[in-house]
Amino acid sequence: MREAWGDVMSVFTLTADEREWTLAPRLAELTERHRHACPPYGRILAAIGSHGPYERVADLPWLPVRMFKTHELRSVPKEEVFRVLTSSGTTGQRPSRVHLDRDAAAAQPRMLAATLREVLGERRLPMLIVDTRSVVRATTLSARGAGVLGMMNLGRDHTFVLDDGGEADVASVRAFLARHGDRPFLIFGFTYMVWLHLRELGLDLSHGVLIHSGGWKKLADQAVDAAEFRKRLANQCGLTRIHDFYGMVEQIGTIFLEGPEGDGLYCPDFADVVIRDPETWEEAPPGVPGLIEVVSTLPTSYPGHVLLTEDLGVVHGVDDGVWPGKRFSVLGRLPRAEARGCSDTMGAPRGGFPKACERGDVADGTAAA
Amino acid sequence: MGHLDRLRGVFRAALSLPDGADVDALEYRAIPQWDSLAHMALVAAIEDEFDIMLETDEIIDMSSFAQAARLLEKHGAGAAF
Numbered sequence: 001m002r003e004a005w006g007d008v009m010s011v012f013t014l015t016a017d018e019r020e021w022t023l024a025p026r027l028a029e030l031t032e033r034h035r036h037a038c039p040p041y042g043r044i045l046a047a048i049g050s051h052g053p054y055e056r057v058a059d060l061p062w063l064p065v066r067m068f069k070t071h072e073l074r075s076v077p078k079e080e081v082f083r084v085l086t087s088s089g090t091t092g093q094r095p096s097r098v099h100l101d102r103d104a105a106a107a108q109p110r111m112l113a114a115t116l117r118e119v120l121g122e123r124r125l126p127m128l129i130v131d132t133r134s135v136v137r138a139t140t141l142s143a144r145g146a147g148v149l150g151m152m153n154l155g156r157d158h159t160f161v162l163d164d165g166g167e168a169d170v171a172s173v174r175a176f177l178a179r180h181g182d183r184p185f186l187i188f189g190f191t192y193m194v195w196l197h198l199r200e201l202g203l204d205l206s207h208g209v210l211i212h213s214g215g216w217k218k219l220a221d222q223a224v225d226a227a228e229f230r231k232r233l234a235n236q237c238g239l240t241r242i243h244d245f246y247g248m249v250e251q252i253g254t255i256f257l258e259g260p261e262g263d264g265l266y267c268p269d270f271a272d273v274v275i276r277d278p279e280t281w282e283e284a285p286p287g288v289p290g291l292i293e294v295v296s297t298l299p300t301s302y303p304g305h306v307l308l309t310e311d312l313g314v315v316h317g318v319d320d321g322v323w324p325g326k327r328f329s330v331l332g333r334l335p336r337a338e339a340r341g342c343s344d345t346m347g348a349p350r351g352g353f354p355k356a357c358e359r360g361d362v363a364d365g366t367a368a369a
Numbered sequence: 370m371g372h373l374d375r376l377r378g379v380f381r382a383a384l385s386l387p388d389g390a391d392v393d394a395l396e397y398r399a400i401p402q403w404d405s406l407a408h409m410a411l412v413a414a415i416e417d418e419f420d421i422m423l424e425t426d427e428i429i430d431m432s433s434f435a436q437a438a439r440l441l442e443k444h445g446a447g448a449a450f
Contacts, residue, residue: 153429
């Protein structure tokens with residue numbers, strides 16, 4: 001697929017119908033590949049009686065994302081594993097483990113870059129990082145550090161906004177702006193770090209393009225919505241080009257990118273979302289919230305091509321925005337109150353939902369198939 | 370000094386390898402010194418030394434010393450130096 005990675009090709013071109021025709025056969029093929037090459041995944045599909053032909057993307061069997069915490073899911077032999085990525089499990093939770101072979105490891109940063117090229121342009125921009133340098137220097141890299149490192153490919157003259165004590169290093173940022181502040185530059189940070197540290201700088205960032213992700217974490221009580229976030233950063237730093245993105249280590253390289261107007265997250269051509277009603281598991285129509293299923297053709301070395309997340313989301317519209325396809329928002333985590341059932345059997349503190357439990361048990365080999 | 374010798378020097382300095390270390394067969398992540406962070410330092414050092422600017426895909430593709438040497442030639446360093 002190397003020729004598909006052309007230098008100037010946009011990855012925001014497919015309408016919902018075109019995307020369906022393009023992705024459904026490719027994802028069905030990946031389902032069969034992983035069914036045969038990844039025995040635990042094959043057992044899950046057998047146990048739930050899932051078999052092709054799969055006509056539509058929404059017909060494909062999904063894997064609860066938490067399965068990567070409890071099972072070693074890979075579709076390549078151990079000796080072909082090039083990198084194992086781990087997520088930031090919260091305390092007491094096992095991290096996800098994602099197995100990449102050389103091809104998958106090479107594809108993911110390329111596709112991330114191709115996606116962000118849409119808003120950053122062709123050239124690597126000077127880059128401000130709203131974090132401390134130590135986050136990328138740690139001997140055991142945190143998920144945050146890995147995220148920063150992944151983004152650093154897209155920038156140059158990397159300048160960290162925070163000193164190692166976590167305080168804003170205003171002098172460094174001023175010097176950066178003196179070098180680059182009058183032309184487009186890239187700012188990257190986790191959402192809550194941006195909110196905490198960028199506004200207080202009191203500097204003119206009006207030529208910056210802010211890419212942020214990761215949500216509010218421990219700052220959940222201070223969270224503001226996208227409109228307020230954009231308004232405050234515009235007022236306080238002059239930032240008008242702001243793009244949130246949604247992505248997860250279990251589908252590394254695939255991000256859903258907020259459009260220039262802040263009217264929702266858009267799917268790159270090699271990915272899509274299906275919002276599912278958590279009671280019926282049917283696809284929810286636009287405007288109706290449900291659980292977010294993310295699909296992507298990138299996971300070739302592990303069965304992560306169709307994942308049911310534990311996040312709630314809603315589709316706002318289809319083929320009606322600045323880029324074609326669905327545009328959607330993430331509303332937050334599945335509330336704990338709705339989590340029921342399987343936390344004991346799954347060995348994870350956060351509960352799941354019934355279907356996830358059934359699948360988890362089956363994959364462990366502890367339930368009758 | 371030829372551009373390949375200068376590139377060898379840049380690799381040794383950016384990856385903190387001893388003087389005279391053989392770098393011609395080096396591959397990304399094959400030694401602990403060449404990790405993702407060192408890769409950024411290496412890219413910056415190559416860009417400074419040869420006064421070129423690499424593209425994102427080139428940085429991602431630069432997974433060995435041999436590929437770095439090819440990139441230099443692509444950017445004209447082989448001819449100009």
